[in-house]
Amino acid sequence: MADPAVILAISGSLRAESYNTELLAEAVSVAPPAARLVTWGDLVSIPAFSEDNENDAGPAVHALRAAIAGAGAVLIATPEYNGSLPGQLKNALDWASRPFPDNVLRDKPVAIIGASPSPGGTARAQTDARKVLTAIGARVLQAEVLVPHAYRQFDSTGRLVDDDLRHQLERLVAELHTCGLTAGDETNATAA
């Protein structure tokens, strides 16, 4: 049973000093009081996807699927590697997408954000993540946050120094929170 107020926050980077993990921490700071951002931090444990064992996927995959199923919405922060989303993030989404007909991301509100040292600010990675999540059946928000030149965007306490970017993130998280609540209502309405 999903808690519609929970937003599951997934960082696509395993780097200890990851800008994307930092961006998710800032999302926690700017979130509306009623939203509960829960970080999922076990990307490293997800094994390589194989169709042969998509129904017997091991504890890390089960935990990922349960975390998504239990959240009202999902917030993904993606770095950009070689012009696309990280392979391991895509691998986690491949697992989450099965079994396909009633996968845990279907109709789930998802927002995509990302930070990168490059001037593109993960634009290419976000485009691919959006395409993949749409193929999976998620309800991807139109809103986005791109953080270019990430090495100069955070102060020593991890806050975004650019007011516009911070407000953009604040609006995105608030919209995602509302969508999570609404999606829950619709699910209840359908079930009623």
Add this chain to the structure above:
Amino acid sequence: MADPAVILAISGSLRAESYNTELLAEAVSVAPPAARLVTWGDLVSIPAFSEDNENDAGPAVHALRAAIAGAGAVLIATPEYNGSLPGQLKNALDWASRPFPDNVLRDKPVAIIGASPSPGGTARAQTDARKVLTAIGARVLQAEVLVPHAYRQFDSTGRLVDDDLRHQLERLVAELHTCGLTAGDETNATAA
């Protein structure tokens, strides 16, 4: 030191009965006598990519990089998951792309093929794989082979039943072989 006659064959699928692994076996059958197709089959062992340990990546990643470095060319057969290449294949390419300036795929001739039950025949996955490999600096062949409706394309001995598709694969492997030999010549010429 690369052997220019070696073509490293990588299947992006871990499925035991994978159409893409079968397609690579057919590539071996139609390859010119002078080409030596070598299968790299350890995709399952590649850990999740992290920038923190890109220079200390463990034995599976070292073996992958050595196999690519030792080949004149690379042939990748990709399935399509959620409208793109498999996460674990992208993850392997992320590892192969580092350290970036002199990564083992730079200037390496690479051809992309793929088989899928869907009518698109991995067109989307191949487009993304092409983009990623181009970003890495590989020399991606324009030629491609797309195998749609893969469940009816192979006979009981694993041969492609469609003459046109088989000849297309034969021409692609021959061109890749030639590119591998030529790339070796160019490298030698530059070094001389």
